[in-house]
Each structure stands twice: as C-alpha cells, then as structure tokens.
Amino acid sequence: MSDGRDRRGTDVNNRLINWFRYASPQSFYPLAGRMWPWFAVAAALLCAAGLWISFFVAPTDAQQGEGYRIIFIHVPASWMSMFIYCVMAFWAAVGMTLGTRLSGMMVAALAPTGALFAFLSLWTGAFWGKPMWGAWWVWDARLTSELILFFLYLGFIALTSAIDDPRRADRAGAILALVGVINVPIIYFSVKWWNTLHQGASVSMTKAPSMAATMLWGMLIMALGFWMYSIAVALYRVRAIILERERNAAWVRELAEMKA
Amino acid sequence: MTALWTVLRRDLLLAMRRKSEVLTALFFFAIVSSLFPLGIAPGVLWVGALLAAMLSLNRLFAADHQDGTLEQMALSPTPLALLVSGKVLAHWLVSGLPLVLLAPVLGLQFDLSGRALLVLMASLLQGTPLLSLIGAIGAALTLGVRGGGVLLSLLVLPLYVPALIFGAGAVEADIAGLGIGGHLSLLAAMLALAIFFAPWAATAALRVALE
Numbered sequence: 001m002s003d004g005r006d007r008r009g010t011d012v013n014n015r016l017i018n019w020f021r022y023a024s025p026q027s028f029y030p031l032a033g034r035m036w037p038w039f040a041v042a043a044a045l046l047c048a049a050g051l052w053i054s055f056f057v058a059p060t061d062a063q064q065g066e067g068y069r070i071i072f073i074h075v076p077a078s079w080m081s082m083f084i085y086c087v088m089a090f091w092a093a094v095g096m097t098l099g100t101r102l103s104g105m106m107v108a109a110l111a112p113t114g115a116l117f118a119f120l121s122l123w124t125g126a127f128w129g130k131p132m133w134g135a136w137w138v139w140d141a142r143l144t145s146e147l148i149l150f151f152l153y154l155g156f157i158a159l160t161s162a163i164d165d166p167r168r169a170d171r172a173g174a175i176l177a178l179v180g181v182i183n184v185p186i187i188y189f190s191v192k193w194w195n196t197l198h199q200g201a202s203v204s205m206t207k208a209p210s211m212a213a214t215m216l217w218g219m220l221i222m223a224l225g226f227w228m229y230s231i232a233v234a235l236y237r238v239r240a241i242i243l244e245r246e247r248n249a250a251w252v253r254e255l256a257e258m259k260a
Numbered sequence: 261m262t263a264l265w266t267v268l269r270r271d272l273l274l275a276m277r278r279k280s281e282v283l284t285a286l287f288f289f290a291i292v293s294s295l296f297p298l299g300i301a302p303g304v305l306w307v308g309a310l311l312a313a314m315l316s317l318n319r320l321f322a323a324d325h326q327d328g329t330l331e332q333m334a335l336s337p338t339p340l341a342l343l344v345s346g347k348v349l350a351h352w353l354v355s356g357l358p359l360v361l362l363a364p365v366l367g368l369q370f371d372l373s374g375r376a377l378l379v380l381m382a383s384l385l386q387g388t389p390l391l392s393l394i395g396a397i398g399a400a401l402t403l404g405v406r407g408g409g410v411l412l413s414l415l416v417l418p419l420y421v422p423a424l425i426f427g428a429g430a431v432e433a434d435i436a437g438l439g440i441g442g443h444l445s446l447l448a449a450m451l452a453l454a455i456f457f458a459p460w461a462a463t464a465a466l467r468v469a470l471e
Contacts, residue, residue, distance in 0.1 A: 144421065147294065151418035154287050158414055161280040162405050171468040172401050176415060179397060179461055186422075 023100050025242045026251050032235040039232035046225030053218035067131050071215075074124035076223035077117045080230055081149060082184050084114035088156075089181040092174035102238075104170025105245065107177060108160055109238035113230050115153035121146060141190035142198040145183060152180040166245050280407070288410050291417045295424060302380055302431035305366060306424055309359045309384055310391060314413050316355045317395040320347060321403050321466065334470055341463040348396045348459065356388030372435070379434040379444075383427040386447045390423045391416075393451075393458035400465035423450055 022028045054072035061068040088107045095103030125143065126136045137143065156176050163169035191198055246252050275282055295307050324330040324347075333343045363384050364377040372380065398416040402408045430443035 144425065148418045148421050151287070151291055151414075155415045155418060158280055158284050158287065158411055159401060159405075162284075162402075162407055162411055168468060168471065172465065175397075175461060175465050175468065176401060179419065183418075 023102055025102050025105070025246050026249070028102055029239055029242050032239050036232045036235040036239075039228045039235065043225050043228035043232055046221055046228060050218055050222035050225050053214065053221060058214045058218050059212060064132060067128065070124050070128045072218050072222050074121060074128060075219050076226045077124060078121040078146065079223050080226045081114055081118035081121050081146070081153075082187055083227075084110050084117065084230060085149060085153070085177070085181065085184055088114065089177045092177040095170060096174050096178075101167065101170070101245075102242075104167070104174065105238050105241045106234070107170070107173060109234045109241055110230075111153055111156050111160075111173075112237070113233050115150065115157065117226070117230075118146065118150040118153055122150060140198055141194040142187060145187040145190055148183055149180075149187060152176075152183060156180075278406075284407055284410050284414055288413055288417075291414065295417070295421070302367075302370070302372070302376070302435070303424070303428040305363055305370070305380065306384070306387070306428045306431075308366075309363065309388065310417075310420060310424065312359060313355050313388060313391045314395060314416060316351070317392075317399045317412060317416070318409055320351050320396060320399045322399075322408075325403055325469075330466070331470060334467065339463075340466065341459045344396065344400075344462050344466065345459045348392050348462075351396070352389050352392040356392055359388055360384045372431075376431055376434050379440055380431045382444060383430045383447060386444065386451050387423050387427040390447070390451050390454050391420060393454040394419050394423075396462040397458055397465060400462040400469060403466070403469035423447060426450075 022031055050072060054069050058069065058072075060066060088110045091103045091106045091110075094100065095107065122143075125146075129138070130136050156173050159176055160169040160173040163172060243252060243255075243258075252258060292307075292311070295310070296303065321330060324333070334340055336343070360381055363380055367377045367380050395412075395416050397419075398412045401415060402412045405411060426443045426447045430440045430447070433443060434440050
C-alpha cells in the first residue's frame with residue numbers, strides 16, 4: 001500500500017472516503033493533537049453543568065434523601081467502564097484483522113481510563129450501598145460482574161506491561177480483551193436475569209424513564225462529560241504511546257517537542 | 261553490613277523498574293481473597309480445586325515450547341486447535357479428574373451429606389474441564405512471559421469466577437434444600453461454550469506467542 005493503491009489497484013487517495021488516511025501513527029499524531037483540547041474543554045463544561053444540576057437543581061429523593069446524589073457519578077462511571085471495554089474490544093478486533101499497529105496503541109491508551117472508571121464505579125457504589133443497604137459490598141450479580149470487569153482491565157494492563165515486544169503485547173492483549181468482552185452484556189443484563197439487590201434498569205431506550213426528569217438530565221450530562229473526558233485522555237495518552245513506540249522513526253525525531 | 265544494604269538497594273531498584281511484577285502479586289492476593297466470600301464450606305473446596313489446577317496450568321505449554329515440540333505442532337497439517345484440545349483434555353485427566361474423585365473425601369471434613377457430596381462431584385466434574393479450557397487460554401497468552409505464574413492466575417481467575425459462583429452455588433443450594441438444576445445447567449452451558457471457543461482462542465494466543 002506504499003504507492004497509495006489498495007489490493008484491487010484503486011488509488012486509495014482518490015476514493016470518496018479514504019478510511020485509512022489516519023491509520024498510520026504519523027498522520028494520526030497531529031490529528032489527535034488538534035482534537036484533544038476540544039474534547040477536554042467539552043468535558044470540563046459538561047461535567048461542570050452536570051455537577052451543578054446534581055447538587056443544586058435535582059430535587060431531594062422521596063426515599064433516599066440527599067445521599068442518592070452519588071448516582072450522578074456512579075451511573076456515568078459504570079456506563080463508561082462498560083463502554084470503554086467495548087471500544088477496546090472493537091479496536092482489538094480491528095487491529096487483529098487488519099494488522100494496524102495504531103489500533104493496538106489505541107487499545108493500550110484506553111485501558112487505564114477504563115480501569116479508573118470501573119474502580120470509581122465500585123467505590124461510589126460502596127459509598128451508596130452503606131447508607132442505603134447497610135453494607136459496603138454484597139455479592140450480587142451486577143457488583144460481582146463489575147468487579148470481574150475491573151480485574152479484566154487490570155489483567156490486560158498486567159499482561160501488556162509484562163511482554164517486552166510491543167506488537168506481541170498488543171496481540172496478546174487483543175485476545176484477552178476479546179475473550180473478556182462477553183462479561184459486558186452479563187453486567188448489563190444481570191439485573192434483569194437475576195434477583196439482585198442492585199436496583200433494576202430505570203433508563204431504557206424503549207420506555208419512559210422511571211426517575212425525575214432533572215435527575216435523568218443530570219445523569220446524561222455527566223455521562224456525556226465523562227465520555228468527552230475519556231476521549232480527550234485517550235487521545236492524549238495515545239500520542240505518548242506513539243512517541244514511545246515510534247521513537248526511532250525520522251518523523252518523530254523531527255518533531256518540535258522532541259527537539260526541545 | 262554495607263554489602264547487605266547495597267544488595268537491598270539494588271534489588272529494590274530493580275523491583276521498582278518492573279513495577280508490574282510487584283503489583284501483579286498484589287492483585288493476585290486481592291483477587292484470591294475476593295474468591296472466598298463467594299461460597300463458604302463448598303466454596304472453599306471449589307477455590308481449593310481452582311488453585312490446585314491453576315498450579316499445573318503453567319506446564320501445559322511451557323515444556324513443549326522449550327524443546328521446540330510446540331512449533332512442530334504449529335507447523336503440522338493437523339489444525340492446531342485440535343492438537344490444543346488434545347493437550348487440554350490430557351491436562352484435565354491428569355489434574356482435574358483426580359480432584360473430582362478426591363473432593364468427596366475432603367467434603368467429609370465439612371460434614372456434607374451424601375447428596376451434597378454427589379452434587380459437589382457433579383459440579384466439579386463440569387467445573388474442572390472448564391478450568392482446563394479457560395486456563396489454556398491464559399497459559400497460551402503468558403507463554404514465556406516474565407512473571408508467568410502469577411500473571412496467569414491474574415488473567416484466568418476473573419474469567420473463572422462465574423463458574424465458581426454457579427458451582428459452589430449448586431452445592432449451597434442443595435444444602436439449603438433448593439433446586440440445583442439451574443446452577444448445573446448454567447455450568448454445563450458455560451462448559452459447552454468453552455469446549456467450542458476456548459481451543460480456538462488458545463490457538464490464536466499460541467500463534468501470537470510463537471512468532
């Protein structure tokens with residue numbers, strides 16, 4: 001593909017959409033550099049708005065009082081932990097089938113953020129559980145499967161750091177990510193399949209939500225803010241990974257930040 | 261005495277440079293200690309079986325990898341997934357099946373009834389092949405990797421927790437007088453999925469490790 005032609009001889013640069021334009025680290029690096037500040041600003045604004053709604057606008061809950069407000073962190077963090085794992089699995093599959101090294105770098109860039117959100121989800125859940133259920137932790141289906149998700153993130157990070165060759169590390173990590181992705185639907189449907197202590201789904205794509213509108217909006221805005229944050233951090237981190245892995249390439253040595 | 265401090269400092273410095281090895285052991289402790297609350301009495305037997313079978317998972321591919329037999333297997337015209345299935349079956353017959361046969365004897369220590377012991381055997385009969393299959397994926401992923409043993413457990417244990425929950429749950433349900441059908445069916449379903457997909461995933465991991 002070095003002369004810009006694909007397997008059928010078509011010049012990729014003349015096609016309507018060149019899907020591989022940013023598939024090389026060299027072209028993606030400046031793109032990510034331009035993109036991440038926007039996402040960071042969006043994240044800051046959305047999180048600020050979400051937190052303001054969560055503290056000052058959303059009403060006191062009839063049953064849970066003020067303590068329920070932790071859901072504005074807990075639910076978005078849980079959503080992000082599951083979503084990021086799915087995104088990791090997606091890029092892992094792309095990397096394994098197409099052999100692109102940038103995909104593997106993206107998976108490695110996403111893992112720490114996903115692990116952070118899984119950890120946050122478990123801890124904020126415990127802070128909620130203690131006043132509401134009287135227990136920091138119960139072994140019900142959703143909590144256990146979220147804990148498994150956290151351990152899967154840690155396992156991925158441990159495996160990829162233990163292998164020296166970055167390409168082999170990417171491929172091994174990709175297999176682990178793909179094997180573990182079956183856990184995500186289990187977490188999501190666990191409250192439907194089992195009689196769990198964790199409350200059921202209040203937000204659905206097909207029915208009206210069973211919570212007050214302001215609470216729902218606060219949660220959605222926080223979720224969007226966390227999503228923007230994840231994108232910003234992943235783009236920033238992948239830039240660092242690119243620099244580390246491609247450090248011997250000429251284009252890296254010519255960069256302004258390398259010459260500083 | 262200076263020599264002592266020097267060696268101490270040197271080893272600490274080396275350990276800090278490979279933080280992942282240090283942290284892996286820590287996470288192993290965290291994961292294993294989180295396994296026990298999942299089932300007291302029968303759960304302890306299940307976790308024991310789990311840890312015992314995990315100790316031998318390293319040997320699944322390591323010996324063949326060292327003397328080059330694994331590469332010959334990968335080059336042969338027979339599908340590697342089939343050969344991997346053979347190795348996993350041998351591993352189960354040697355490490356898993358003896359656990360199934362020994363479990364009732366150990367179960368007597370916990371004062372389990374005859375029926376509970378049978379349920380324990382049935383659940384372990386489905387669970388130990390599951391461990392060999394899932395363990396094969398982990399063993400293939402960590403082939404020749406530094407810190408292999410603990411890293412292997414770190415990878416395999418989260419994948420194994422559902423089997424532990426249903427396996428130990430079956431025995432607990434029997435002790436409590438509730439039905440065991442659901443637990444054993446789900447365990448069988450997981451085994452059926454693993455028999456199909458695990459050799460395939462392990463083969464992919466082996467090809468990654470053999471390059």
